[in-house]
Amino acid sequence: MSLRRAVLQRITPAPSRTPSPSPNLLPDWPQSPVESDPDPIAHPIAPDEHLATSARGTTSSSSNGVVKRWRVNIADHANALPTELANISLNGTVKRDSDLWFEDGNIILLCRDVAFRLYHGLLTRHSVIFKDLFAMAQPSGSETIESCPVVHISDPPDDLRYLLRVLCGLRKFPVVPNERMEFAELAALVRMAHKYHVEDVHTRAMQHLKLYFTNDLATWDAAGADGNLFLHITPPDAIMAVNLARLTHADSVLPTALYLCCQLDTELSTGVERSDGTTERLEQRDLELILRGRTELVRASTRGACSICKPLPSSQCMNKGCERALREILGMMLDGLQKDPIGDIAGYAALDSWEHWIEDVVELWPLCEPCRTMLHARDLEVRKDVWKHLPQYMGVAVDDWKDPTAK
Numbered sequence: 128m129s130l131r132r133a134v135l136q137r138i139t140p141a142p143s144r145t146p147s148p149s150p151n152l153l154p155d156w157p158q159s160p161v162e163s164d165p166d167p168i169a170h171p172i173a174p175d176e177h178l179a180t181s182a183r184g185t186t187s188s189s190s191n192g193v194v195k196r197w198r199v200n201i202a203d204h205a206n207a208l209p210t211e212l213a214n215i216s217l218n219g220t221v222k223r224d225s226d227l228w229f230e231d232g233n234i235i236l237l238c239r240d241v242a243f244r245l246y247h248g249l250l251t252r253h254s255v256i257f258k259d260l261f262a263m264a265q266p267s268g269s270e271t272i273e274s275c276p277v278v279h280i281s282d283p284p285d286d287l288r289y290l291l292r293v294l295c296g297l298r299k300f301p302v303v304p305n306e307r308m309e310f311a312e313l314a315a316l317v318r319m320a321h322k323y324h325v326e327d328v329h330t331r332a333m334q335h336l337k338l339y340f341t342n343d344l345a346t347w348d349a350a351g352a353d354g355n356l357f358l359h360i361t362p363p364d365a366i367m368a369v370n371l372a373r374l375t376h377a378d379s380v381l382p383t384a385l386y387l388c389c390q391l392d393t394e395l396s397t398g399v400e401r402s403d404g405t406t407e408r409l410e411q412r413d414l415e416l417i418l419r420g421r422t423e424l425v426r427a428s429t430r431g432a433c434s435i436c437k438p439l440p441s442s443q444c445m446n447k448g449c450e451r452a453l454r455e456i457l458g459m460m461l462d463g464l465q466k467d468p469i470g471d472i473a474g475y476a477a478l479d480s481w482e483h484w485i486e487d488v489v490e491l492w493p494l495c496e497p498c499r500t501m502l503h504a505r506d507l508e509v510r511k512d513v514w515k516h517l518p519q520y521m522g523v524a525v526d527d528w529k530d531p532t533a534k
């Protein structure tokens with residue numbers, strides 16, 4: 128019998144528990160779109176450079192270097208364009224998307240082997256990145272499909288489809304109440320909205336992500352209650368959550384995402400497969416944080432177990448047998464610890480509640496009500512302390528982490 132409830136079986140909170148978005152949610156996004164860039168490909172840099180600081184100097188001199196970083200990233204798309212342009216025919220290799228193909232559309236996004244026929248004005252209204260991409264493609268643009276200009280996109284079609292469906296109004300997001308969203312869809316929306324700078328979708332997707340990977344213990348605990356599920360997530364998804372947090376600088380997501388990664392096994396080395404066949408892996412720095420974090424979690428679990436099982440009755444104890452029963456409960460816990468030093472009692476799941484274990488032991492050793500209440504209060508105090516120190520255990524700094532022990 129498992130003594131402690133597996134944290135990874137926790138279910139998720141109802142949509143009504145929406146935390147406020149962080150005011151610093153989009154630290155590397157421009158405050159307002161810039162209409163034109165005099166030389167958008169003057170500083171070609173590596174993909175994802177917009178995530179880095181302006182260490183290379185070419186972007187730092189701009190009055191809005193953030194915009195510059197987004198803009199110069201476009202150069203990578205330009206480099207990916209074929210040098211020989213021609214009419215492309217839809218055939219067995221290139222196929223039209225069954226859903227996102229509007230006969231009166233006036234731009235085609237060719238995403239690997241999938242063609243989306245959409246509306247130029249709709250996409251540029253939502254995304255300054257699409258606007259730049261289209262502007263760059265058109266001067267040389269004799270490449271067409273069915274007389275529509277073609278713009279090449281290097282992202283996985285499945286990922287881009289999720290974003291395009293929202294932009295075209297074919298997908299309601301945030302989801303309707305009682306609808307359970309797949310984590311893969313949410314992750315794709317975060318990635319694509321971030322890459323193409325679709326600010327409103329990005330904001331909503333991050334709010335959704337932070338409902339689960341929260342900075343607040345009460346929200347975390349509420350996620351374990353029965354209710355309307357809004358997200359379907361599996362344990363290995365925590366790997367992707369860590370990478371999304373890194374991508375978007377969402378530090379408050381990291382403690383719980385890394386904590387859930389601490390509960391994983393072989394996935395930490397093998398990674399997890401994405402829908403497009405690529406493998407999602409953690410960066411070396413995060414693997415190191417998890418290794419160190421696991422040690423901290425075992426220490427915290429051991430301290431917590433000893434604290435909960437302290438053989439000291441409640442000051443309101445009404446039963447002379449309680450002290451002896453508490454000593455026997457402590458003995459049982461220590462026996463379990465000896466048999467399985469890094470197991471249910473002192474494992475990595477330091478945030479798990481002991482409430483079910485407490486209910487089990489009081490069936491064997493009936494305690495008076497005050498002593499029983501005392502055990503539950505100790506359990507809560509232990510978990511509050513673990514939550515308070517979780518960023519520290521996971522080796523990350525979070526400005527807006529909520530301390531549940533604060534008065």
Ligand SMILES: [Zn+2]
Binds near residue numbers: 443449450494495
């Ligand atoms: Zn008692």
